[in-house]
Amino acid sequence: MSAFSRFTSLAASLPSSVPFVGPEAIERNRKLAVKARIGANESGFGPAPSVLEAIRQAATETWMYADPENFELREALAIHHGISRDNIAIGNGVDGLLGEIVRLVVEPGTPVVTSLGGYPTFNYHVKGFGGRLETTPYLDDHENLDGLLDLVKKENAPLVYFANPDNPMGSWWDASEVLTFAKALPDTCLLVLDEAYCETAPESAVPSVRAIIGMPNVLRMRTFSKAYGLAGARVGYAIGTLGNAQAFDKIRNHFGMPRVSVAAAMAALKDQAYLRDVVKRIANARERISTIARQNGLSPLPSATNFVAIDCHKDATYAKSIVDGLMDHGVFIRMPGVEPLNRCIRVSAAPDDKLDLFADALPKVLKALG
């Protein structure tokens, strides 16, 4: 290995790992080509044509660093949400922002609460800063709000993660329940409310921005990676109090935002007509995925996201065989990582030509599995 001999004891103890294996690695390792990329909850519908044009226009500006204050993007988001730009912090997607939040709160040994089977990248960051993960199981495929609250209190945890709508199950809570949970938390615990999928959720599932904006122990995470179709641009933002938004300025890579990505996010935010249209197409795709599942004797779960979790009615080994079998046909999907969620597979919304491949391959795979 010939690594440097004096990395911190924490760094030395960490594995070189990745929260998710990318489809490109699967292609290389299995010598297969992905024909339907419907596993990473990207949006195969893509960003708006106006966004593609903005990227092309911004290409000639790529020689310049982006504004380290992200002033214009924060201003546009502030107007969009009816808040102040000082309530907003920009980062390299929710993943990047999660790393920064964890760094602000977690030291070696700090207890951190999340759901058993929740977002692996959050867990990756917690471990990366030496935190101690404390988890509570899902309840009926929903994150268990009472369980999370109890665990926060029991562990006196300063950080809790909750995604609404949820990934990987697609389930959600109503806004009133989210608010009740946020307000029940001790003010010594910071709630990371991951709303990466909020654009595809029923309106009733998303608390108004103003309802939480004054709470110093809540940070809401939003992204351009999902409904806006810009996963590859790496633009996310956190909404919180002035003090919390400014806390990112203590540690973030100020010149870290790609200039073209910022231009893309600005254009995407402006084109709300496209967003409304694509949200409908995502809803239709969820319906189609559900129909395909039912036609094959499987049970789709209700979803407020851009994917559908499908109950395959057996164990993780069986679900894994379906994931692997579909890949033999060039159909890349994923599945939850822990019991009992891992009886399911997870399929991302996509245009019909991609779902055709899924519809075609699934019965063949199931038949081969017997």
Add this chain to the structure above:
Amino acid sequence: MSAFSRFTSLAASLPSSVPFVGPEAIERNRKLAVKARIGANESGFGPAPSVLEAIRQAATETWMYADPENFELREALAIHHGISRDNIAIGNGVDGLLGEIVRLVVEPGTPVVTSLGGYPTFNYHVKGFGGRLETTPYLDDHENLDGLLDLVKKENAPLVYFANPDNPMGSWWDASEVLTFAKALPDTCLLVLDEAYCETAPESAVPSVRAIIGMPNVLRMRTFSKAYGLAGARVGYAIGTLGNAQAFDKIRNHFGMPRVSVAAAMAALKDQAYLRDVVKRIANARERISTIARQNGLSPLPSATNFVAIDCHKDATYAKSIVDGLMDHGVFIRMPGVEPLNRCIRVSAAPDDKLDLFADALPKVLKALG
């Protein structure tokens, strides 16, 4: 402020600061427009036309996350340098990589050695992880290699930063001296050899990649931000032993690279003819900046970078007045931050129309200052 009450004591102690104020912030704060952006060592010559085309082509792929293993870019870089792709780690520019290296090595109180007046973003990261900066002054506007070595030994420091060529002074050491320094360091000290400006340096100033590749206490930093003209893309890479390159995988944001940026870097690397051409144009621009300086009674320092430090023969107040005065004319430049370097101003290489503005404004500013 209404910030969360339980940030770590380290986080609570950090200021919300930025290593550099961006030109956009200066424009907003002073209500002035930047007409010549020649202060941030970006490349006004821009990336190659082939790179702009690659960005435009990649726009339609922005809905996908980039390959978290950065396989193709590492492979292309490996071939370019004649090493293995396992010797390479990709990150969000040198700035992002520096943050990761500091995180791997620095805990609260860890001594870290650098030059007094060296790259502020490195210092920002060291403070951000609670490290204790130990500095040695420049010697005749060069980083003092003997001074750095002595300080490493005296402090038993596990990390030392050295830029060759240097920013902000533009000075450099020959490859043999760099090698002697690297080999003289105790193997308990990791050398961060920042070579952001190596493409514009004399060949004799850059040790061969193979000369250092086996040393577990050296990491070399390269970037597409300078000569390649892609500051806004945020693509840098570290070259080191297998074990050191893989150490980044313990903590990095695996899905953090922007897809369009990776495509841009691939295209830039491919177009070495453009790089050779732009390096000549940068050299010519350095000459022109030096001539303008001399015509105004100032003294340009020799430079191996894409900028020129200019000795204004007085104190920091005077140099600051020149920086501010030039901005009144829409000419954005910067200056070193500490004595005795801050008797200088720093002007980035740029196309002639931008240097025309500098040539026009400088005598007016100097005259007004008397």
